[in-house]
Amino acid sequence: MATRLSDIQYETLPTGIKFVIDVLMQGKFFRAEQVEINLATLEEAAKGVLDSIAIYTDRHQYRIVAAVTKSGKGCLMGFMGNRSPLPGETWTRGNDLRDGGLNMEALVKIFMDILSCELLPVEPDIQPVAVEEVPTGPAL
DSSP states (O other): OEEEGGGOOGGGSOHHHHHHHHHHHHHTOSOGGGEEEEOOOHHHHHTTOOOEEEEEOSSEEEEEEEEEOTTSOEEEEEEEEESSOOTTOSSOOEEEEEEEESSHHHHHHHHHHHHHHHSOOOOOOOSOOOOOOOOOSSOO
């Protein structure tokens, strides 16, 4: 079940999702309407579907999966998908982002991967710059 971040009841969230939401809200990394919480139903969980957070930007969709075992150990996994096909393609591409334990270090790595996907490439300025000629001769 998908719910916008602005409409979520925080108290009912699983531990792993709360951890990610706390960091998102603390840093105000994304607007609330860009973030969607996906909580697996009991039937989905039985099939292996995990709770996740989806973040939508103009070009990409990111998914951060926060899984916590019954013993309390958890992990974070990140995924990125294009929202539209690249020029000349009829399919969308996706990539795995870094993952790790349910801790700040792993979450920062995922955020850095998201940042690197969102940065636009800097094109070199290949236009020659006009150089003004300095007049020579006797001073007026």
